[in-house]
Amino acid sequence: MNFMSKIKVIPCSGIGKVYGLMAREAMLRVSGELLPEETETVCLAHIVTGEEDAKEKVEGFTCVTMDGCPKMCAAKNVAFVGGNVVKEFKSIDAMKEHRGIDAGTATFLTDDGWNIVDELADMVKKEILEIIEGEK
Numbered sequence: 328m329n330f331m332s333k334i335k336v337i338p339c340s341g342i343g344k345v346y347g348l349m350a351r352e353a354m355l356r357v358s359g360e361l362l363p364e365e366t367e368t369v370c371l372a373h374i375v376t377g378e379e380d381a382k383e384k385v386e387g388f389t390c391v392t393m394d395g396c397p398k399m400c401a402a403k404n405v406a407f408v409g410g411n412v413v414k415e416f417k418s419i420d421a422m423k424e425h426r427g428i429d430a431g432t433a434t435f436l437t438d439d440g441w442n443i444v445d446e447l448a449d450m451v452k453k454e455i456l457e458i459i460e461g462e463k
């Protein structure tokens with residue numbers, strides 16, 4: 328898989344809640360550790376502000392987003408600039424499986440929070456591998 332055809336894994340830029348932090352950490356784990364050859368991330372802020380470089384990386388390419396909440400900022404903005412969003416995740420959904428757990432804050436994750444990030448990253452990895460398999 329060459330650089331240009333890497334699947335884009337894009338988190339929202341939520342900085343006020345733990346869910347935004349979890350979304351960013353999960354997508355960074357996917358692009359940086361789990362599937363570095365198959366995926367790359369793009370800064371949502373650059374997409375939103377219309378930076379040409381960011382738009383070029385997304386427009387017409389397969390994208391997977393992860394948002395922190397139902398406002399779906401990443402999914403909406405990536406689609407708005409022409410990204411082909413094939414899967415939209417929400418980190419807050421993972422918390423439904425872990426009711427009552429203290430995942431951390433907007434700037435700090437507890438051990439439980441990191442465990443949920445691992446789960447989210449594994450979920451995204453599984454999805455990406457299925458997408459790649461489907462494209463063969």
Ligand code: SF4
Nearest residue numbers: 339341395396399400
């Ligand atoms: S999806 Fe929710 S948490 Fe993420 S940037 Fe938008 S409003 Fe903030």
